[in-house]
Amino acid sequence: MLKIGSYEFSSRLLLGTGKYPDFDVQKEAVDVSETEILTFSVRRMNIFDANQPNFLEKLDVGKYTLLPNTAGAKTAEEAVRIAKLAKASGLCDMIKVEVIGCQKTLLPDPLETLKASEELLKEGFTVLPYTSDDVLLAKRLEELGCHAIMPGASPIGSGQGIVNPLNLRFIIEQSTVPVIVDAGIGVPSDAAMAMELGADGVLLNTAVSGAKDPVKMAQAMKLAIEAGRLGFEAGRIPKKRYATASSPTEGMSVS
Numbered sequence: 001m002l003k004i005g006s007y008e009f010s011s012r013l014l015l016g017t018g019k020y021p022d023f024d025v026q027k028e029a030v031d032v033s034e035t036e037i038l039t040f041s042v043r044r045m046n047i048f049d050a051n052q053p054n055f056l057e058k059l060d061v062g063k064y065t066l067l068p069n070t071a072g073a074k075t076a077e078e079a080v081r082i083a084k085l086a087k088a089s090g091l092c093d094m095i096k097v098e099v100i101g102c103q104k105t106l107l108p109d110p111l112e113t114l115k116a117s118e119e120l121l122k123e124g125f126t127v128l129p130y131t132s133d134d135v136l137l138a139k140r141l142e143e144l145g146c147h148a149i150m151p152g153a154s155p156i157g158s159g160q161g162i163v164n165p166l167n168l169r170f171i172i173e174q175s176t177v178p179v180i181v182d183a184g185i186g187v188p189s190d191a192a193m194a195m196e197l198g199a200d201g202v203l204l205n206t207a208v209s210g211a212k213d214p215v216k217m218a219q220a221m222k223l224a225i226e227a228g229r230l231g232f233e234a235g236r237i238p239k240k241r242y243a244t245a246s247s248p249t250e251g252m253s254v255s
């Protein structure tokens, strides 16, 4: 079970809803992924005009927990405003805090992320900040009371996978709230690796929506996350410098 604040989930895959070739593919990919949490950018939501297209229109949104995100915000103030708008629209009280500090790398602004998270916690939101893999920043966010920490594997949409597994391991080790690896996942083995490191979940979008076959990739990601989690729970063997035989001969009368 993945527990985030007062929410509980069986699936450990959090899926983005943007950039699919069309809404039918989006629906099929979401279905086969068996995700229970869908994230989307509030600024892309058509909250005010019912005649405008709705990019979640094919999805049975009632089946999912919605995780609106504050994409587009460059300051804490903007992120807080977007989050309040999402809440006022009856979306969900969970919010992914995303405050981008650099348009080229799309890396999060640490100070504004901290500020926005603090403010939204005071307002009673369930707060999931997207952060860099900075270990001490992750600690500060946890100390503030954030309900999960979401360090990036690598820049959003880059598909580079986990560039700093050591930092992720440190964040996971120190954290008493769920750690969800968010952004930069390229292939299923990246997602499996995040889970093998001990992450509680993975949030991804581009690797699925941009795949040649998004539906197959969604299924592959689901299986990879499940396999990675099982592997983590099973406990890996220690790494050794030299070989040890798989069929030991000690105590046997063979030479």
Ligand SMILES: CC(=O)[C@@H](O)[C@H](O)COP(=O)(O)O
Pocket: 015, 016, 017, 018, 039, 040, 069, 071, 155, 156, 157, 158, 159, 182, 183, 184, 185, 203, 204, 205, 206, 207
């Ligand atoms: C959808 C969303 O929230 C993205 O901003 C997220 O960080 C996923 O990144 P990838 O597209 O790299 O998986």
